[in-house]
Amino acid sequence: MLIAVTPLAASVALLGWTGAFSSLALIALALMVLIFILLKDTPGSLPLARRLFKPQNTATEQRTSATTVAVPITDALPVLGPGSSGIVPALKSxxxxxxxxxxxxxxxxxxxxxxxxxxxxxxxxxxxxxxxxxxxxxxxxxxxxxxxxxxxxxxxxxxxxxxxxxxxxxxxxxxxxxxxxxxxxxxxxxxxxxxxxxxxxxxxxxxxxxxxxxxxxxxxxxxxxxxxxxxxxxxxxxxxxxxxxxxxxxxxxxxxxxxxxxxxxxxxxxxxxxxxxxxxxxxxxxxxxxxxxxxxxxxxxxx
The missing domain is CATH 1.20.1250.20 (MFS general substrate transporter like domains)
Structure with missing residues (x-):
């Protein structure tokens, strides 16, 4: 937090409060879009955007995915991909x-x-x-x-x-x-x-x-x-x-x-x-x- 204050203070001095925080909001939005489009859970898996708009529905695709990509065991909720419950049902539950x-x-x-x-x-x-x-x-x-x-x-x-x-x-x-x-x-x-x-x-x-x-x-x-x-x-x-x-x-x-x-x-x-x-x-x-x-x-x- 202390390290992050320095560039924020410089931005406020240069752009003013509105400009600095608007710039931060735009940077956060750009990062969110990049994560949505590019980030993968594991090597060989699909990014979030492709999983949402092109889901793997067939049994063949699921078997192929299972044999090529080892899904790590974590405490995170597997809300996406084959066999998942989906985000909204998980939240309701x-x-x-x-x-x-x-x-x-x-x-x-x-x-x-x-x-x-x-x-x-x-x-x-x-x-x-x-x-x-x-x-x-x-x-x-x-x-x-x-x-x-x-x-x-x-x-x-x-x-x-x-x-x-x-x-x-x-x-x-x-x-x-x-x-x-x-x-x-x-x-x-x-x-x-x-x-x-x-x-x-x-x-x-x-x-x-x-x-x-x-x-x-x-x-x-x-x-x-x-x-x-x-x-x-x-x-x-x-x-x-x-x-x-x-x-x-x-x-x-x-x-x-x-x-x-x-x-x-x-x-x-x-x-x-x-x-x-x-x-x-x-x-x-x-x-x-x-x-x-x-x-x-x-x-x-x-x-």
């Missing part, structure tokens, strides 16, 4: 599993807030809303990352030891983060540096905690569907961050504080408060899906 849905909401609740804070709104909120100096605000953002890295060393052993309580631990963490943000936003006259620092560092723990989502999915998804199930869970935090980032910007615009020259604490309080209902949504959905996931495992004799 996985979304019926409460454990997969639980994984999505675990990832959603734990990391959308810190992603929004670090990637976009942390510095503007602290400098334009709370009135901190740029150096102070930058230090707090850096401490968020340091806390994330330190928590990563602890998260593995902790969740391994308390594997049956992992979702409860995550739920409690999200509740603490939500409470801290409420304290920051309601503090009279603007939150002091120590409170904002504490909130940022505790929020950073949500990054490693979000990895619990993948362990939950591994427990509940079939062996051959773990790839796409992991993808479903991984969408949670980034989808939440996208919604949160957009909503904060729209609320600032609506309250007349859509530019750095018009930033003010009151507008930022309303805008940053949007993440609290999102956290409550995440907690609620985890509480709903957790018992369903446990019941599913018991019915299948897996617990």
């Amino acid at each position: 996985l979304l019926k599993r409460p454990g997969v849905r639980l994984g999505f909401w675990v990832h959603f609740a734990t990391c959308f807030s810190t992603n929004s804070f670090v990637l976009l709104w942390g510095l503007p909120f602290m400098t334009g809303g709370l009135g901190y100096s740029f150096a102070t605000a930058s230090t707090i953002v850096s401490l968020n990352v340091v806390a994330l890295m330190a928590a990563g060393l602890i998260a593995g052993p902790l969740f391994t030891r308390f594997i049956r309580q992992r979702v409860e631990i995550v739920t409690g963490l999200v509740a603490v983060i939500a409470a801290l943000w409420c304290a920051v936003l309601l503090y009279p006259g603007g939150a002091p540096v120590w409170l904002m620092t504490l909130t940022a560092m505790i929020g950073g723990i949500g990054g490693p905690a979000s990895m619990v989502a993948f362990e939950v999915v591994r427990t509940h998804a079939p062996y051959t569907q773990r790839g796409i199930a992991t993808g479903i869970a991984n969408m949670g935090g980034f989808l939440g961050a996208l919604v949160n980032v957009l909503a904060i910007g729209l609320i600032l615009d609506f309250t007349g504080a859509g530019t750095p020259d018009t930033y003010n604490l009151e507008s930022f309080r309303w805008a940053m408060a949007f993440q609290v209902p999102l956290m409550i949504l995440g907690i609620t959905m985890m509480l709903i899906e957790r018992p369903k996931a446990q019941k599913y495992l018991r019915e299948k004799g897996l617990r």
Whole structure:
């Protein structure tokens, strides 16, 4: 991430925000097209585009493919090619599993807030809303990352030891983060540096905690569907961050504080408060899906 920031900053300086991110979007689109047209799973197999528009339907073609190409055994979902279920049926099948849905909401609740804070709104909120100096605000953002890295060393052993309580631990963490943000936003006259620092560092723990989502999915998804199930869970935090980032910007615009020259604490309080209902949504959905996931495992004799 740190290495990627340098060319991005140079692009912003040269092209402006709109030009830089439009260029990134075009590059990503071009890469996606190239992958679609050229990338093969194995030597001798067909690229994705040809498999979709010219499927191997005959038994002869299937036997030829089987004898010429050895399909590697992985945890990824074989959704394409002979004998596959197809992407849409696989998605429907996985979304019926409460454990997969639980994984999505675990990832959603734990990391959308810190992603929004670090990637976009942390510095503007602290400098334009709370009135901190740029150096102070930058230090707090850096401490968020340091806390994330330190928590990563602890998260593995902790969740391994308390594997049956992992979702409860995550739920409690999200509740603490939500409470801290409420304290920051309601503090009279603007939150002091120590409170904002504490909130940022505790929020950073949500990054490693979000990895619990993948362990939950591994427990509940079939062996051959773990790839796409992991993808479903991984969408949670980034989808939440996208919604949160957009909503904060729209609320600032609506309250007349859509530019750095018009930033003010009151507008930022309303805008940053949007993440609290999102956290409550995440907690609620985890509480709903957790018992369903446990019941599913018991019915299948897996617990």
